[in-house]
Amino acid sequence: LLQQLDSVAGLDQRARDIVARRDAIRAEVNEFSKQVGALRKAGDAEQAEALQARSRALGDHERVLANEYDDVQAQVRDLLLRIPNLPHPDAPDGVSDADNPVVTGPVGLPDEFAAHQRVPHWQTAAALGILDNERAAKISGAMFTMQRGLGATMARALCQFALDSNADAFEEIRPPSLVTTATLTATGQLPKFADDAYAIERDDLWCIPTAEVPLTSIYAGEVLDEEQLPLRMMAFSPCYRREAGSAGRDTRGMLRAHEFDKVEILAVATPQQAPELLREMVGRAEHLMSALELPYRIIEICTGDMGQSHHRSFDIEVYSPGCDSWLEVSSISWFSDYQSRRADIRYRTAGEKGTNVANTLNGSALAVPRVWAAIVENYRQPDGSVLVPTVLHPYMRGATVISAT
RNA sequence: GGAACGGUGGCAGAGCGGACAAAUGCAUCCGCCUUGAAAGCGGAAGGCUCACAAGGCCCGGGGGUUCGAAUCCCUCCCGUUCCGCCA
Numbered sequence: 001l002l003q004q005l006d007s008v009a010g011l012d013q014r015a016r017d018i019v020a021r022r023d024a025i026r027a028e029v030n031e032f033s034k035q036v037g038a039l040r041k042a043g044d045a046e047q048a049e050a051l052q053a054r055s056r057a058l059g060d061h062e063r064v065l066a067n068e069y070d071d072v073q074a075q076v077r078d079l080l081l082r083i084p085n086l087p088h089p090d091a092p093d094g095v096s097d098a099d100n101p102v103v104t105g106p107v108g109l110p111d112e113f114a115a116h117q118r119v120p121h122w123q124t125a126a127a128l129g130i131l132d133n134e135r136a137a138k139i140s141g142a143m144f145t146m147q148r149g150l151g152a153t154m155a156r157a158l159c160q161f162a163l164d165s166n167a168d169a170f171e172e173i174r175p176p177s178l179v180t181t182a183t184l185t186a187t188g189q190l191p192k193f194a195d196d197a198y199a200i201e202r203d204d205l206w207c208i209p210t211a212e213v214p215l216t217s218i219y220a221g222e223v224l225d226e227e228q229l230p231l232r233m234m235a236f237s238p239c240y241r242r243e244a245g246s247a248g249r250d251t252r253g254m255l256r257a258h259e260f261d262k263v264e265i266l267a268v269a270t271p272q273q274a275p276e277l278l279r280e281m282v283g284r285a286e287h288l289m290s291a292l293e294l295p296y297r298i299i300e301i302c303t304g305d306m307g308q309s310h311h312r313s314f315d316i317e318v319y320s321p322g323c324d325s326w327l328e329v330s331s332i333s334w335f336s337d338y339q340s341r342r343a344d345i346r347y348r349t350a351g352e353k354g355t356n357v358a359n360t361l362n363g364s365a366l367a368v369p370r371v372w373a374a375i376v377e378n379y380r381q382p383d384g385s386v387l388v389p390t391v392l393h394p395y396m397r398g399a400t401v402i403s404a405t
Numbered sequence: 406g407g408a409a410c411g412g413u414g415g416c417a418g419a420g421c422g423g424a425c426a427a428a429u430g431c432a433u434c435c436g437c438c439u440u441g442a443a444a445g446c447g448g449a450a451g452g453c454u455c456a457c458a459a460g461g462c463c464c465g466g467g468g469g470u471u472c473g474a475a476u477c478c479c480u481c482c483c484g485u486u487c488c489g490c491c492a
Contacts (some may be wrong), residue, residue, distance in 0.1 A: 019454085023461040030461090032474040037423040040472095052472040059472075225450090355452085 001083070008079045015072040022065040029058050034220050035109065068141035081185065082306035083337040092313050093303025105297030107290065120322040121376035122253030127153060127384055128131050130376075130405050131253070136315040142265045143243060145257045155261060155368050156376070156389065157395035159236050160364035162263035162288055170234035170265055175214035177238055178205040183217045186343035188309035188335075194243045207240035209388040213237045220266060220343040229347055230269035230277055233367065237262065254369035255327070266362035268345060271336070272367065274359040278334045282314045285330040286367050292389045294374050297326065311336035314363075318370065322377035322399050327370040332363025332393070 032055040041049040092101050125131035136144040145153050163172060178245050183355025184206045189197055198207040208214060215233050226232070239262050250256040265284065267277050276299045282298065289296040301313035313333040315324035337357040340346070346355040379387040385403040 018443095019461080023454095026462090027460055029472075031469095034424070034470050040423080048472080055472040 003081060004083060006084070010081070011072055011076045015069060015076060018065055018072065018342055019333055022062060022069055025058050025062045025065065029055055030126055031096060031264060032058070044302070045084065050259070078191070080098040081190075081342070085311055085336060087303045087306055087310070087338075088312035088334070091306065093304075095304035096285065096302075097305045098136045098301040100299045100305055100315070101302070101312070102297050103196065104286070105137050105230050107296055109295040109319055110295075113288065116384075117321040117377060117380050119377065119380060120253065120323070120356045121320070121373040124322070124376050124380055124384065124386065125253065128155075128386065128402055140258075143251060143256065143258045144237070145254055147261070147372070150388075150396070150399050151372075151404075153396055153399070154392065154402070155372055156370050157322045158366055159261055159263050159393045160395045161291075161392055162384040163234065164236050165288060165291070166263075166265055166365055170232040171220075171233045173215065175218070175235050177208050177214075177240075178203075179208055179214055179217070180205060182357060183220070184208075184213060186220055187213045187216050187339050188307075188342065189213065192308065196242050198240045199241060208237065209241050210239050210262065210364075211235040211237035215264065215337050215362070216345075216360055217282075217343055219358075222345065224268070224345070224347040224358065226270060226347050226349045229261060229358070230267045230273050232265070232267050234263060234265045237264065238369075254335045256324070256355045257369060260369045262367040264362060265365045266360065268340075268358070269359050270347065271359050271369050274334050275359060278312065278314075278332065281361060282316075282332045284366055285316050285332055285363055288330070289316060289318060289371075291391045292371070292375065294371070294378055294389075296329075300334045300348060307333070309333075309335055309338045311338065318374040320374045320377045321371075323373070327374060329367055329370045329374070330364040332361070335359065355394065 007395055032051050036048045036051050036055070039045075039051065050126055068353070092099070094324065122131065122133070128151070130147060130149055132146045133144070134150050136146035139146075178200065181190060181204060184197065189209060192339060202205065215235055216236075218233070219231070241262055243256060243258060247399065254260075265281055267281070269277050286296070296316055296318045299315050299317060301310070301315060310333045313331060316330040316332075317329050318329045319325075320327050336359055340358040341362045344356045347358050348355050353369060375384050375389060381387060382399075383403075385401050388400050388402065394401055
């Protein structure tokens with residue numbers, strides 16, 4: 001990384017030198033053109049011709065420098081896009097996910113689970129007819145899921161519940177699920193993580209891995225007024241992930257899939273507003289888990305485990321007794337100005353000159369698959385049926401329990 | 406998919422090869438006038454690069470012609486209207 005930084009700094013200096021020389025020549029050319037114009041007007045064609053010749057020579061030199069500048073700039077840009085964000089000073093030190101400290105909880109974790117809860121959700125779900133991954137594979141291949149009956153209803157219920165719970169402060173948006181290369185670059189997925197995304201080459205579009213991608217770019221290239229900030233948005237969307245590096249891992253049930261549904265919350269803010277928003281958004285995601293009465297804990301992501309674009313991150317994990325593991329169900333992050341620089345999202349403060357780069361934050365309010373799995377395991381009853389969490393009742397068409405038919 | 410017309414400052418809208426960072430109007434800011442306001446009058450004010458200045462760049466994106474491009478040519482993107490097709 002240090003090497004990368006050095007080479008960027010060196011290239012950037014070279015680019016600056018070149019552009020300074022280029023600009024000096026341009027200034028001369030501009031001066032000559034003015035004089036030529038004046039001479040033409042005065043009818044002095046001979047003098048004008050002489051000046052044109054000198055200007056032409058300068059123009060050739062200018063073109064050479066301009067090309068050189070473009071080349072160096074392209075190299076700088078490419079390197080810059082691959083350099084990670086700086087972690088927040090308060091982010092815990094560490095080298096791997098083993099070093100992520102638990103900052104809240106466990107909350108609602110019973111001393112011990114009943115034997116009927118120790119059944120993996122894929123077994124329960126298959127018995128109840130609410131998950132049909134065999135046929136999903138027939139239709140689309142491995143690592144696709146298909147919920148059926150009340151299983152499908154509950155997946156949708158979770159999304160509606162998440163949306164309704166945040167509608168007090170977040171604008172609901174239904175963004176496109178297919179985006180341009182520029183849009184996927186703005187959030188940091190490109191150029192480095194191209195293998196993780198589905199590409200539709202024929203039309204030069206990409207399937208979004210999360211609604212974070214289109215939502216972040218909504219105000220790309222715009223200058224906002226500070227009074228508008230923070231902007232809060234939320235979206236339900238499908239998410240598409242190739243899971244390139246994880247083939248064969250967590251392939252059972254709903255733990256990992258190429259396509260899943262998620263409700264995302266996102267904010268565009270000033271740097272000053274960001275810390276409080278981060279707290280608020282973690283609180284909102286946490287609230288959903290406690291409302292669903294699932295055992296959960298919150299961990300903070302240490303510097304070594306942090307994604308390249310993140311500044312500070314928290315994960316919410318739900319305990320799933322059938323899998324006997326903590327499942328990551330939500331990740332809320334502050335990106336400082338990393339995404340805003342790429343997307344060029346700025347804001348203007350009334351009475352001040354110039355513009356400032358905004359900050360972005362986002363997180364899953366609720367990602368369906370693992371929450372769905374955790375419900376099927378935690379809410380399993382001795383007879384193999386699954387109770388529907390109370391807060392989902394309004395969205396379940398009257399169903400309060402999922403039983404075998 | 407086909408055809409026509411467009412894309413210029415916060416907005417509207419002129420400019421269509423030379424003094425254009427760009428008329429004009431609206432909006433904004435500061436004065437004057439007024440008890441206060443409106444109207445009226447006078448003035449200020451774009452962004453990027455940049456320590457500052459100078460210089461350079463920015464009229465949808467990219468390329469080209471030219472001594473010189475908002476203006477001409479090519480190409481791509483986007484928009485509007487009409488036709489076709491479609492959920």
